[in-house]
Amino acid sequence: MNTIRVTIKDHLSIITLDRGKSNALNREMITELNDILINIAGDPNIAGVIITKQRTFFSAGLDLIELYNYSEEEAESFWHLFLNFTATITAFKKPLIAAINGHSPAERMRYSPGLRL
Template sequence: MDFIKNTVDERVSHVYLDSGKSNAINQQMLEELKETIVTAQVDPAIEGLILHGKSGFFSAGLDLIALYAYNEEEVRRFWHTFMDFVRTFVAFDKPAVAAISGHSPAGGCVLAICCDYRVMADGDYIIGLNEVPVGIIVPASIFQLYGFWLGEAAAYRYLLEGKLFKPQEALQAGLVDEVVDARSIRTAAGRQLAKYTQYERNTWRRSKRNMRQSVIDAFEADQEDTIEAILQQWWSPATRSIIKSIIDNLKR
């Protein structure tokens, strides 16, 4: 795999995002992530999963530079892959912990909220869903996933303003569960995963699925109309202009 590194230690799958400096999400990274999640789900030797980023970045979200250059067919394929991946990760019934090692906006935040617990490194970092200011339509299923952790009213307000949180703000809002020194993030994530895996596995996993069922149903519903709306807005001059400005800033 080119963008995902995976090691198994004491029955825990350690999944490392490895896509450039900022772990931006492109088509191949999504495909590799889904394959890794599916493998962890069906492998009886794996009891849980920890998702790791890099120092300073968990994931900067969608790789806008790559996506901006995609043609119509490639963009359509990407969004279908993205929604299918999130559906797969939301339905993953083994324990999953996100070790958020730095910035985690937009798609990076989506990766984190698929997990059962989020440990974030303290520092001058941001996390949250800022799709609306970027010109990307928020799917109802993503809103439901965000609201699962924040409550629907708070998720509604934060999504419409594209709010990004610093670590302590995210902790207060319930978006992350723990803020630690960056040097302690792996230890903290491992400690929490061990709390989950100490229980009888079928009881824990069935309970997780029961409590997530409404969110799972939202992603298992037909996403075609949502994706079509996203694609239509993606190609609009207004959104293209916003993304082009972001890309120009990134390159500078």
């Protein structure tokens, strides 16, 4: 795996985001996260998951620089991949904790009290 590290401790899987300074979500990272969550879901020896970060940022959100350069077909493929990943997280049956121990600007914007969508 190139963008995440996985360790097992006391029946918990610790997934560490490790993609550059900002841990921006690109195709590779989303694929790796989705695959590992599917594997963990089927592993009776793992009771839960903690997702954390390696550097300053927990995650800056989607890698907009990479997405900007996608063709229409690549963008459509990416969104199918991303929606599948969100479905995997939503349907995950084991405890899943995000230890947001660093910057996470996309998440902060989403819950800003004054933000109007």
